Amino acid sequence: MALPVAGRRSVPECDGQNYCLNEGAFFLIISGFWTGLYYFLKVYISEKHLTFPVIYQRKVLQLKARILPLLKESFxxxxxxxxxxxxxxxxxxxxxxYNFNRTFGILENAKESMPSLIYLHLWMFGAIYYFNMSLMRFFFNLFLTEPVEFPLFKETPESLCLQESITLQDLPIVQSLACLDLHSLAQWSKSRRQAFFSLSQPGGHPHNWNSLIENVLKLLNEYTEVLNKSVESPELSKPVQVPAVPPCAIRPPDRFRNLRNMCLTPPDPGTIDVEISHSPLPGFGLPSVLAEKLKQKFQAVLNVIKMLLGINFLFGELPQASVQKCLANGHIIVWISQGVSVLACASIAEDRYGIVQKDLPGIITTLQGLDRLNKMPALARKMAGYDDFNYRMKGAVTSAVKRSLFNLCMTFSAYMKEFPLGKDVVLYLQTVYKA
Incomplete structure (x- = not known):
C-alpha cells in the first residue's frame, strides 16, 4: 500500500523493506497540529467581534491597506x-x-538528526498559517460590515424593513447594519429622511416615525436597564433609578390642561381611586412585620455567607462580565443615539407636520438617563478585566450620548422651556446648555 506524501517523507524506506522515522518531517507534522490548536484556543475563541470602519472605503483599498500589516502580525x-x-x-x-515507532512498527534511524534550520521552517510555516487564518477573518469582516440600505416600507410580509431590523437581536449582524443605516441616512440622505417626516395616505398617520422611535427607545431603555443592573452591588445603599419614558406617557404642563392630549389614555369615569389606610388589628399585624424582618435578616446573612465562601464568584454572574457584555454592543447605542438625535434636529426645518415634536421629551429623557448612568463611579473607573476594546467602547458610548444631548439642546434651546420635562431632567440639562 502506497503511503501519502507526508507519510513517505516522515517514514522513508531504509534497510530494505523496513521504514525509519524522519524526525524532522515528523517534527513539522506534529507542529501543524499544535499551531492549529493554539490558534483555535488563543485567537478564534477569544476574538468574536466585528470591526466596522469609521470611514468606509472600497474593498480593494481596504485590502491594500491591510495586507502588509497582516503579514507582519502573522510573523x-x-x-x-x-x-x-x-x-x-x-x-x-x-x-x-518512541510511542509512535512502537505503535506502527517503525525502526529508529540513528544516522539522521534534525537539521538546525528546522526551527526556522517551523516559524515560517506558523506565520503562513496565521496569515491564512487572519486573511480569512479579514474577508469575513470586510464583506459583513459593508453598509446596506434597508427598505423603509415592508414590500412583502416576510421582508424586513429598517424599523424592525433595529431590534432584531437574534441576528446581531443585521441589527448592527440596520443601526448603521439609520446613522447614515440621518446625516446624509435627505430624501430618505422625508419618509419619516411624511404621513400615510390615506389615513394621515406617521406610521414610519412611530415604529422607528418605538424600537429605538425600546433598545435604549433595555440597554440602560441591563447596564443599571450590572453596576448594582451590595455596597450601594440606593440603586440608581433610570427613568424609562415611553414616547407618549408624558404629562402636559398645567397651562395646556384645556387642550386634549391624544397621547394620554383618559381615566375611566366610572371608577374612582380612593386611598384607604388600614390600621393593623391587635394581634395580627405584629407577626407579619416580625416575619418580614426575619426574612430580611436571613437574606442578608445568606448574602454575606455567599460572599465569604466565594459562591457568587464561582457560580454567579460577575458584574464585570455583564458590563463587558453591554459594551460589546456599544456601537449600536452609538449609532442609534446619534441617528435619532440628528433626525430630531433635522425635523425643525424638514418636518412640516410636527411629527417628531411629540416624542422629543421622551428622546431627551432617555438619553439623559443613559448619560447620567455612564457617569457612575462603577463605570467611570477602569474595572479589572477591561481590555482596550471595552474601555474605548465605553468612552465612545459616553461621548456619543453626550454629543446627541448637546445637539438636541442647542437646536431646541429656544423651545426647551415648552417641553414637559421633569425637574431633575431640566436641572441636569442645564449643565449642557444655558437656557
Whole structure:
C-alpha cells in the first residue's frame, strides 16, 4: 500500500523493506497540529467581534491597506507558539517518537538528526498559517460590515424593513447594519429622511416615525436597564433609578390642561381611586412585620455567607462580565443615539407636520438617563478585566450620548422651556446648555 506524501517523507524506506522515522518531517507534522490548536484556543475563541470602519472605503483599498500589516502580525504572533512547541518537544519529544515507532512498527534511524534550520521552517510555516487564518477573518469582516440600505416600507410580509431590523437581536449582524443605516441616512440622505417626516395616505398617520422611535427607545431603555443592573452591588445603599419614558406617557404642563392630549389614555369615569389606610388589628399585624424582618435578616446573612465562601464568584454572574457584555454592543447605542438625535434636529426645518415634536421629551429623557448612568463611579473607573476594546467602547458610548444631548439642546434651546420635562431632567440639562 502506497503511503501519502507526508507519510513517505516522515517514514522513508531504509534497510530494505523496513521504514525509519524522519524526525524532522515528523517534527513539522506534529507542529501543524499544535499551531492549529493554539490558534483555535488563543485567537478564534477569544476574538468574536466585528470591526466596522469609521470611514468606509472600497474593498480593494481596504485590502491594500491591510495586507502588509497582516503579514507582519502573522510573523510576530507565530513566535510564541513556535517557542512553546520547541520547549514541549524537547521535554517529551523522545517519548512521543518512541510511542509512535512502537505503535506502527517503525525502526529508529540513528544516522539522521534534525537539521538546525528546522526551527526556522517551523516559524515560517506558523506565520503562513496565521496569515491564512487572519486573511480569512479579514474577508469575513470586510464583506459583513459593508453598509446596506434597508427598505423603509415592508414590500412583502416576510421582508424586513429598517424599523424592525433595529431590534432584531437574534441576528446581531443585521441589527448592527440596520443601526448603521439609520446613522447614515440621518446625516446624509435627505430624501430618505422625508419618509419619516411624511404621513400615510390615506389615513394621515406617521406610521414610519412611530415604529422607528418605538424600537429605538425600546433598545435604549433595555440597554440602560441591563447596564443599571450590572453596576448594582451590595455596597450601594440606593440603586440608581433610570427613568424609562415611553414616547407618549408624558404629562402636559398645567397651562395646556384645556387642550386634549391624544397621547394620554383618559381615566375611566366610572371608577374612582380612593386611598384607604388600614390600621393593623391587635394581634395580627405584629407577626407579619416580625416575619418580614426575619426574612430580611436571613437574606442578608445568606448574602454575606455567599460572599465569604466565594459562591457568587464561582457560580454567579460577575458584574464585570455583564458590563463587558453591554459594551460589546456599544456601537449600536452609538449609532442609534446619534441617528435619532440628528433626525430630531433635522425635523425643525424638514418636518412640516410636527411629527417628531411629540416624542422629543421622551428622546431627551432617555438619553439623559443613559448619560447620567455612564457617569457612575462603577463605570467611570477602569474595572479589572477591561481590555482596550471595552474601555474605548465605553468612552465612545459616553461621548456619543453626550454629543446627541448637546445637539438636541442647542437646536431646541429656544423651545426647551415648552417641553414637559421633569425637574431633575431640566436641572441636569442645564449643565449642557444655558437656557
Amino acid at each position: 510576530a504572533l507565530s513566535l510564541w507558539p513556535t517557542f512553546y512547541f520547541t520547549i514541549l518537544y524537547w521535554c517529551w519529544g523522545g517519548d512521543l517518537t
